[in-house]
Amino acid sequence: xxxxxxxxxxxxxxxxxxxxxxxxxxxxxxxxxxxxxxxxxxxxxxxxxxxxxxxxxxxxxxxxxxxxxxxxxxxxxxxxxxxxxxxxxxxxxxxxxxxx
Numbered sequence: 001x002x003x004x005x006x007x008x009x010x011x012x013x014x015x016x017x018x019x020x021x022x023x024x025x026x027x028x029x030x031x032x033x034x035x036x037x038x039x040x041x042x043x044x045x046x047x048x049x050x051x052x053x054x055x056x057x058x059x060x061x062x063x064x065x066x067x068x069x070x071x072x073x074x075x076x077x078x079x080x081x082x083x084x085x086x087x088x089x090x091x092x093x094x095x096x097x098x099x100x
Contacts, residue, residue: 009047
C-alpha cells in the first residue's frame, strides 16, 4: 500500500533548499532500492515542504535508516523536520505532465 511522507523544514527557503541538494543526490541513488516512487520539494511561506511517495511504509523507514542518508542529513546541517506519513488511497500521475 503506497504512502506519502511529508517533511516540513522551517527557515530561510533558499538556504534550506541549497542544503537539501546533498540529501537529494544521496536519496536519488537509494530511493528505488527502498520503494521510492517520487519526490516533490515545494516552497512554503516559512521554509520548504518535501513530499516523498513510497511503495509502502517499510520502505520510507528503511530509507531513513540508511547510514548515507543519516550522514548527508548531518552534513547538510538541516533542522529537524516536522515529519508525517499517510496511506495513499488513490493516486493519479499524468506522464506527460511530469517535469524534472
